[in-house]
Amino acid sequence: MITTQQSAPPAPAGLRARKKQRTRDALLRAALLLFVSQGYEETTVDEITEAVDVSQRTFFRYFVNKEEVAFAVQTLVEEHFVAALRARPAAEGPLLAMRNAVLDSWDTVGEAIAEVVPVDLYMRTYQLIESTPALLAVHLRRSAELEEQVARLIAEREGLDVEADPRPRVAVAAFCGVMRVTGRLWGRGEDTSIEAIRRLTERYLDHIGGALAADWR
Amino acid sequence: MITTQQSAPPAPAGLRARKKQRTRDALLRAALLLFVSQGYEETTVDEITEAVDVSQRTFFRYFVNKEEVAFAVQTLVEEHFVAALRARPAAEGPLLAMRNAVLDSWDTVGEAIAEVVPVDLYMRTYQLIESTPALLAVHLRRSAELEEQVARLIAEREGLDVEADPRPRVAVAAFCGVMRVTGRLWGRGEDTSIEAIRRLTERYLDHIGGALAADWR
DNA sequence: CAGGCTAGTGACAGCGACTGACACTTCACA
């Protein structure tokens, strides 16, 4: 249903490439485990590399900085959503297409995550991102980049020019704003299941019309 | 009309306090000038402190980190907006109140800025924030904090519980999403006047209803 | 107005994130 792009590397070619993949995976897993167990700021890059037994320099050859490793799985999830959005029929209006794409991707992204790290670890990482100021800041910037990408995609679907017509950006901004609220509430609540975020998403998106009415009373 | 909160310190008490204020102002101005002229990443804290002739340690006693100095004026602007929102009559619906508060504050914030740094310097700083990844990330996190504050304010106006009713957060999220788009476009365009951002704001906010319709065609 | 109090500062040492340079090992491929 959803075309996963560069996820699930089907056993890379040479020995060298496989070794490389293993090192990266080991660094990623070790980093996330340390992050969620003792906190992001409290974890040094040296600790991560000692756990995997490579030099600090090697870490920075795989990840441009300490933050990036925390977002490796998130990248997967975002690619999943974009793919789901592209797959929505052209007949659907912008808001409906985005809504359905989100709900679609929640249905299938679990497996994609599990190929890299345990789903449970991803969810705890997400909560960590939401609660660590330095990571939250980066998360929001990444979301803004995704937002721009989605706006272009929506404009394309509707045959509009993003630069000329404000509606694609406005719609996507409003939509993403709501999505961020649900993400934050999910990370805060106790129920960290994928079903929970799905339900929350539906509930909040259903309110977007009413919330923008002139009068709530 | 708008009650400025802690801006415009009317000549502080003792000599000590005045000296302190002067040091802070000097650091702020020197930092912003260096940032806009040679870039944020390219400016070291040592350069800033050398320009003012204080020790590096002193810089970090006034600003918790290098980022904070870039947002000092932005803080002023945000306080201005919140004050303007509080001043809107209770009869106005949420969206209208936010819209009017933004437009109100654009009318008066210029003077408040000029008391600290030249308005021109502030505008160039804003453009720098938008175009420097590290600063943009912090900017977005700060905006999210402001958003939460505004959501609580709106809920209060409407006599609702933010935690129970999704509409305040949804409305504010959608509204702020649109505001961020205008801010980004303003920072990108050539016309960096306050009138320009005012016009852009009006134009984009007017489209929020249509953008959320089911069908644009 | 002398003398103690303390806020503000400078000097210094140290940590952690990150980078550039270079040498070395090990796989790949002719």
Place this chain on the structure above:
DNA sequence: TGTGAAGTGTCAGTCGCTGTCACTAGCCTG
């Protein structure tokens, strides 16, 4: 099988940021 290059370790160095401590200069009280 030998040669090139990819991947890694080591080392030295920069920059943001922090703790500590001594010192100076406004301030306040007797």
